[in-house]
Amino acid sequence: MVELEDKLQRLHAANFQWALHCTGGRREDAEDALQQAYEALLDGSASFEGRSNFKSFLFGVIRNKARSLRRRKKWGRLVGLDRIDPPAVAPTGSDELERGERQAAVRQAIAHLSPRQRDVLELVFYHELTVEEAAVVMGVRLGTARTHYKRAKSALQKQLMDGELQWQETTIGS
Amino acid sequence: MARDDDRLLKELYNQGRPHQGEEPPEFSSVIDEARSASPQTGSGRYTMWLAAAAAVILAVAATSILISPDGDTPDRSVELAEPVEPLPAATTVALNNGEQWEELLEFADQVWEQEYPSDFLL
Structure with a gap:
C-alpha cells in the first residue's frame, strides 16, 4: 500500500495534467477524476497486473474515470468537455507578446485536432510516453494509435502552416 | 516526417498546449479523500462479490415472478410478419470486439456534441 502511494505521489503532477487534458481543462472535474x-x-x-508499465496503466484508469464523469454529466447537462480553453491573459512586452501569439496559434491548431489525435499528442509529446504506451492508455491497438499519431502530427503541422500564412496575409494586407 | 520536424512540432506543442502552469491539488488531500471514500484493500473485492451475489438473487427472483403459479412459463413468443435476416458475420465480429465498441461510443459522443451546443440543457 505504501509502495503504491509512493508511486502515485511521484506521478501526481503528471497525473493531474493528464486528468486536466481528459476533462477539457475543467479543474474541478480533473480533481474528481483523479480522486x-x-x-x-x-x-x-483497478489493480495493476504488470501487462504494461505503471504510468500507462494509471493514465488509462484516469482516462476511464474522466470519461465516466463526462458521460454521467451529459445526462444532467450537456457540456463541451473537449473544448479547448482560449489562450490566457494577453501578455505584455514584445517578446512575451510574440510568445503569447505563438502559443495562441498552437492552441488554435490543437483545437482543430480530433479528441483521439489530441490524446496521442498529449501522451507522446508532453508525457513522453511511447506510441505503444499511449495505445495502452487510450485502449486502442498499436496500429490504431500509430495512425492517430501520424495523422495528428500532419494535421498539426498543416494547421500551423495555414495559420502562419493567414497571419502573414493579414500583416502584409494591413 | 523527418525527425527534426517531429522535434520542432513537439517543442511547439509543449509551448502552446492548454492547461499550462495549473498546479495540482496537494497529493495528501487527494489521497486522504480517496482513502476515506474507498473501503480498505480486499474489502473492495468483497463488495464486488456481494453486488454480484445480489444481482444473481434478483435475477432468480425476477425469473420466478415471470413463471406462472402453476409452474408453466407463459408463452411470449411473437410471430413475425416476415422472417428476419441474420446480421452479417462481420457485424457480429465488430460488436464482439471491445475496441470497436469503444470506437462506436467515441463516435456517438462526437455526433452528440456536434448536434447539440454546449450550453444546451436537457
Missing part, C-alpha cells in the same frame, strides 16, 4: 482513480487503486477495483 476516483486513486480510490479505485486503493480499494482494488
Whole structure:
C-alpha cells in the first residue's frame, strides 16, 4: 500500500495534467477524476497486473474515470468537455507578446485536432510516453494509435502552416 | 516526417498546449479523500462479490415472478410478419470486439456534441 502511494505521489503532477487534458481543462472535474482513480487503486477495483508499465496503466484508469464523469454529466447537462480553453491573459512586452501569439496559434491548431489525435499528442509529446504506451492508455491497438499519431502530427503541422500564412496575409494586407 | 520536424512540432506543442502552469491539488488531500471514500484493500473485492451475489438473487427472483403459479412459463413468443435476416458475420465480429465498441461510443459522443451546443440543457 505504501509502495503504491509512493508511486502515485511521484506521478501526481503528471497525473493531474493528464486528468486536466481528459476533462477539457475543467479543474474541478480533473480533481474528481483523479480522486476516483486513486480510490479505485486503493480499494482494488483497478489493480495493476504488470501487462504494461505503471504510468500507462494509471493514465488509462484516469482516462476511464474522466470519461465516466463526462458521460454521467451529459445526462444532467450537456457540456463541451473537449473544448479547448482560449489562450490566457494577453501578455505584455514584445517578446512575451510574440510568445503569447505563438502559443495562441498552437492552441488554435490543437483545437482543430480530433479528441483521439489530441490524446496521442498529449501522451507522446508532453508525457513522453511511447506510441505503444499511449495505445495502452487510450485502449486502442498499436496500429490504431500509430495512425492517430501520424495523422495528428500532419494535421498539426498543416494547421500551423495555414495559420502562419493567414497571419502573414493579414500583416502584409494591413 | 523527418525527425527534426517531429522535434520542432513537439517543442511547439509543449509551448502552446492548454492547461499550462495549473498546479495540482496537494497529493495528501487527494489521497486522504480517496482513502476515506474507498473501503480498505480486499474489502473492495468483497463488495464486488456481494453486488454480484445480489444481482444473481434478483435475477432468480425476477425469473420466478415471470413463471406462472402453476409452474408453466407463459408463452411470449411473437410471430413475425416476415422472417428476419441474420446480421452479417462481420457485424457480429465488430460488436464482439471491445475496441470497436469503444470506437462506436467515441463516435456517438462526437455526433452528440456536434448536434447539440454546449450550453444546451436537457
